[in-house]
Amino acid sequence: MKCWTRRKIGCFAGATCLAALVPRVARSKVSARVVVIGGGAGGATVAKYLAASATMIEVTLIEPKPRYTTCFFSNLYLAGLRSLESLTHGYETLAQRYGVNVVHDSVKAINPGGKTVALESGAKLPYDRVVLAPGIAFKYGSIEGYDETATQTMPHAWNAGPQTRLLRQQLESMEDGGVFVVVAPPDPFRCPPGPYERASLVAYYFKQYKPRAKILILDAKDSFFEQDLFQDAWNRHYPGMIEWLPAQFTGGVKAVDLKGLSVKTASETFPAAVANIIPPQMAGELAQQVGLADQSGWCPVDPITFESKLQPGIHVVGDATLGGEMPKSAFGANSQAKACAFAIAAALTGAERAAPHLFNTCFTVLAADDAVSDAISFTPSDGTIKISDILISTVGESAEIRRQAVRQANGWYAAFTHDLFG
Amino acid sequence: MTARCLRDESASNTRQIIALSISASLVFFVADRSAVADNGRGAQLAAICASCHRLDGRDKGIPPIIGLDEESLARAMQAFKSGERSSQIMHVISLSLSNEEITSLAHYLSSLRMDTKRP
Numbered sequence: 016m017k018c019w020t021r022r023k024i025g026c027f028a029g030a031t032c033l034a035a036l037v038p039r040v041a042r043s044k045v046s047a048r049v050v051v052i053g054g055g056a057g058g059a060t061v062a063k064y065l066a067a068s069a070t071m072i073e074v075t076l077i078e079p080k081p082r083y084t085t086c087f088f089s090n091l092y093l094a095g096l097r098s099l100e101s102l103t104h105g106y107e108t109l110a111q112r113y114g115v116n117v118v119h120d121s122v123k124a125i126n127p128g129g130k131t132v133a134l135e136s137g138a139k140l141p142y143d144r145v146v147l148a149p150g151i152a153f154k155y156g157s158i159e160g161y162d163e164t165a166t167q168t169m170p171h172a173w174n175a176g177p178q179t180r181l182l183r184q185q186l187e188s189m190e191d192g193g194v195f196v197v198v199a200p201p202d203p204f205r206c207p208p209g210p211y212e213r214a215s216l217v218a219y220y221f222k223q224y225k226p227r228a229k230i231l232i233l234d235a236k237d238s239f240f241e242q243d244l245f246q247d248a249w250n251r252h253y254p255g256m257i258e259w260l261p262a263q264f265t266g267g268v269k270a271v272d273l274k275g276l277s278v279k280t281a282s283e284t285f286p287a288a289v290a291n292i293i294p295p296q297m298a299g300e301l302a303q304q305v306g307l308a309d310q311s312g313w314c315p316v317d318p319i320t321f322e323s324k325l326q327p328g329i330h331v332v333g334d335a336t337l338g339g340e341m342p343k344s345a346f347g348a349n350s351q352a353k354a355c356a357f358a359i360a361a362a363l364t365g366a367e368r369a370a371p372h373l374f375n376t377c378f379t380v381l382a383a384d385d386a387v388s389d390a391i392s393f394t395p396s397d398g399t400i401k402i403s404d405i406l407i408s409t410v411g412e413s414a415e416i417r418r419q420a421v422r423q424a425n426g427w428y429a430a431f432t433h434d435l436f437g
Numbered sequence: 438m439t440a441r442c443l444r445d446e447s448a449s450n451t452r453q454i455i456a457l458s459i460s461a462s463l464v465f466f467v468a469d470r471s472a473v474a475d476n477g478r479g480a481q482l483a484a485i486c487a488s489c490h491r492l493d494g495r496d497k498g499i500p501p502i503i504g505l506d507e508e509s510l511a512r513a514m515q516a517f518k519s520g521e522r523s524s525q526i527m528h529v530i531s532l533s534l535s536n537e538e539i540t541s542l543a544h545y546l547s548s549l550r551m552d553t554k555r556p
Contacts, residue, residue, distance in 0.1 A: 064484060346488060353484045369481040372533055376489065376526055390529035404532050406525035426498020427489050434487045 046071040047363040050132045050142040052122050052301065054078030054106060056085075056345035057333030058148030059435045060352035061359075066113040069360035075116040075140055076109065077132070083436070084175040086206065087345045088428055093172075093183050094216035095223075096383060102175065104436040125305050127326055144359050146321075146330040147307065147314075148348065149299025150174070151205050154312070157295045158198070159270035159279075168273045169290040172213075173205060185289045186217060191225040193288025196278050198268050199234040203313070204296045205334050205343045207240035208379045213291070215245065215381045218253040230257045231285060233268050233278060235295070237261040240342075241379065241387065247410045248381035268292075298335035305329070313337040318395035319371055320362075321355035330355050339400030341393055347375045349434065373400060378424035386420035387412075479545025482538055485530065486546070494551040503549050510543035 049072055051062045062076040084103045091097040109115040121135040125145060132140045153171065155162045161169070172182040186195065195217060199210040214230050221228040238261070239245075249257045266281020277286045297303070297312030307314040307323050314331040315324040318339065323329045332355050333348030341347045354371035361368035373393040380386045387408035394403045408420070483492060490496055494503030502510065516522035518531035518539075534542065 068480065349488055350485075353481075357481050357484075367477055367481075369478040369538075372482075372485055374485065374488070374530065374533070388526065390526040392529050392533040404529045406529050408525070422498045424498075426496060430487075430489055430491045430496060430499055433491055 045073045047143040048073045048075070048141055049144045049146065049359060049363075050140050051076045051146045051148065052132070053148035053150060053299070053333075054080070054083055054117075055148055055150055055333065055348070056087075056435055057150075057348035057352045058146070059083070059106070059109065060349045061146050061148065061330075061332060061356045062115045063109055063113050063435070064353055064356035065360060066109075066115045068356065069364050069366060071364055072360065073116070074114070075118060076106070077118050077120055077122055077134065077140075078106065079119060079121045081105065081119055084179070085345065085432065086173065086175040086209075089172070089175040089179045090209070090213045090216045091380060092179060093186065093213065094219045094380075094383075096216070096219075096380075099175075099180060104432055106436065108437055122301055125301075125329070127305070127328060130328065143363060144328060144330060146332060146355060146359070147299075147302055147305070147335065148331070148333045148352070149301045149335050151296045151334050151343070152298065152300045152303065154295040154297055158268055158292065160273060161271050161292055161294060165271065165273055165292070168276075169271055169287075169292045171293050172291060173209075173293050173296075182289070182291055186220065189225065189228065189288045192227040193225070194229045194231055194286065195221075196285055196287035196290045197230065197232045198278060198290070198292045198294075199232055199236065199239070200293045200295050201235040203343060204293070207342050207344075208245075208377065210234075210293055211239060211241070211245045212379050212381070214257050214259075215248060215253070218249070218256050219382050221256065222253055228256070228288075231287075232257065232259040233265060233280060233285065234259060234261050235267055237263050241389070241407065243410050244379075244387050244408060245381070248385060252382045252385065296334075298331075302331060302335045307331055308335075309337070311337060318373075318398065318400045319354065320358035321351055322358075330359065339393070340402045341373065341400050342375055342377075342391075344375055344377060346377060346431070347373075349431070350374050371395065376427070378420060378427055380421065380424060381417075384414070384421055385417040386424045387417070388420055388423070477545075478538075479541050479548075482534070482542040483545050483549075486542075489526070492546075492549055494549075502546055503551055505547060507543045507547035510546050511539055514539045514543065 049065055051058050054076055062074050065072055066074040082103050082105050084099060088097060088102055092099050106117045110117045123133045123135050125132050130142050132142060132145060170178045170182045172178040197210055197214055214232055218230055268278060268280050270279040277284050278290055298308045298314050302308050302314050307326055309315050314335050315337045316331050321330045321332050323331055332351040334343040350373050357368055360366045375391045378386050378388045389407040391405045392403040393400045486502060490499055490502045494501045514531045517524055517527035
């Protein structure tokens with residue numbers, strides 16, 4: 016097999032009948048229907064690989080946004096090293112090359128008994144399997160005064176797009192000498208190195224344009240991923256600019272004051288010229304509504320098929336899962352999504368199912384010419400996912416190795432987003 | 438969910454207007470995907486590679502893996518696995534693959550050509 020041919024034999028666009036929103040694919044050839052909800056790294060990957068590998072399955076992808084801005088690499092935008100446009104991708108190729116029915120709408124409800132997905136527009140989509148890739152939701156209220164409205168004053172910028180742009184604007188408007196406060200969330204949360212990469216890359220921006228500015232990280236934890244690599248980089252690139260305060264020193268962040276622009280911990284109140292509050296997280300809203308999340312706030316899944324342990328016939332991939340030792344990352348979501356797509360294809364069509372492999376690879380950029388990486392393989396074991404092998408960059412690597420990692424990071428982004436959307 | 442946020446932006450519109458605007462923006466392509474599905478073992482293993490390497494060979498900054506013969510690919514993977522070739526990412530990936538899987542993967546990748554329209 017080299018490539019398949021694809022022939023566009025018709026199209027439909029009209030407003031006369033909402034029922035027509037149900038995708039119309041050559042019915043006689045369809046043996047099963049899969050609805051994928053959420054067009055991020057996990058959802059786009061499931062839709063694409065399922066459509067590519069199982070031609071008799073009709074795949075519908077539901078995503079409200081016409082274009083998707085990646086959260087990964089958005090810290091490079093904050094640093095002024097990438098445009099937001101360069102991080103934004105459309106779904107045209109998934110539709111046109113792979114035959115995925117891309118529907119830009121929102122899900123109102125899922126009926127597991129009737130096996131239908133109801134859309135806000137009124138359409139009902141029947142399914143044999145449904146896959147949720149709902150990403151994360153924020154636990155508003157866990158920090159006093161920080162609710163959805165507050166994100167317009169103190170952005171979380173943990174879903175890329177308008178929030179990221181707002182944070183960049185605030186950093187640009189900030190006077191030299193101001194303090195940028197980053198509130199880092201408790202585990203587990205999306206992108207474990209993310210808050211610290213953000214501090215690094217905002218420091219990169221400050222070093223050029225606001226050299227007297229300071230960055231204060233108020234952490235909900237007492238340690239963080241790749242801590243030695245970050246602190247080494249901060250000392251080398253941005254001496255005296257970044258201060259990290261673990262929870263054991265502050266007692267944790269308790270409240271924000273939007274008018275006074277300050278962040279209050281158990282022991283002290285910190286004024287902020289700009290505050291980036293990354294709240295505690297849980298599985299996305301729809302997963303909570305459908306009853307896919309347990310008391311942890313995340314969705315327990317079979318580690319081989321990613322079928323929910325709470326709702327048979329519904330699969331969950333990506334950040335929303337209770338993924339054992341897998342971190343919540345776009346790469347991890349992509350890896351889970353492929354395992355899920357091949358498992359569904361096997362279940363619905365009898366296709367061959369090879370043993371699943373799960374990985375995470377992460378490039379973390381510390382400065383324009385300094386990046387580190389990690390690579391982790393995982394094995395489904397005892398109903399969960401465990402680390403098999405792990406290798407992480409080390410302190411003291413040569414400048415050339417770090418420069419090479421920056422080039423690899425940019426190459427990875429291009430290839431990875433092509434894997435999702437291209 | 439982000440879906441909810443986006444819907445809120447148009448919450449003041451009537452359902453009819455929403456339906457009109459959504460429907461007008463939708464184009465449902467009716468695809469004939471009747472060609473043979475590519476879901477064999479080699480394709481499933483190659484999906485691992487596609488997270489970092491393009492399967493059309495158009496990589497920039499990442500070494501391309503398309504256009505190489507089967508033996509070279511298998512030899513490279515074995516060298517990464519043993520540590521003879523240095524790359525922490527490739528070492529971890531290849532360690533997770535059995536020798537049989539490396540053979541299947543190399544066979545499949547060597548069958549792909551530049552610009553082949555694969556995921």
